[in-house]
Amino acid sequence: MPLHVQPQAGVPLPDDFESEEPRVLSSKAKVAIKTGKVLLDAGAQIPVSTQEKDEAVKMFTAITDPENNAAPSNTNTALQNPATVAYLTGLIREYDHQVVDDAVQLRRFVTNKLIEETTKENATNRIKALELLGKISDVGLFTEKTEITVKNAPIEDLEAQIRSKILKILGTSKVIDASFTVIEKEMGSLTPERD
8 A cells, every 4th residue: 555645835944944743752652653654554564573563662661661762772773673673562552441441440349349339337438329329420329411492593583582672772653764775876786696
């Protein structure tokens, strides 16, 4: 599958021509991973060796563990290696899925603990647990809902309401008929001409 690149003509030139290369490992990795995702989504088949897997795992550990700043010594060359970046991209994708799975598991855990609390002897804890269970979005028992009612009125009623409000603002209750002149002949047609 070919990768199509389209230049953009409306992008202004930068103020200075200094290198925009990121200096921090996490920023460098983000750029490499985005590039890797584009390549993999475009259908690139990149074989990965054991050494490249090891380099990717070391970088993944350095990125995801902020306390462990032990980035590999060959970070720049590793991030320029498509195979290492492809494997690192796969690790990051799997890590993202684990976070989502962990969130679902945590939600179930909290729900189960709240259910257990409803059987305890302390009435205050039971009531609070029941209240929190009711606030779970799937249950929606104690959530505040705002109801909006839309009333459609006939055009004539709306015009009458507008006319009465204008008359109140003007301070008069009489309608004054005025004469007018059609000026289409002098100004031309007000409706746009169609081709």
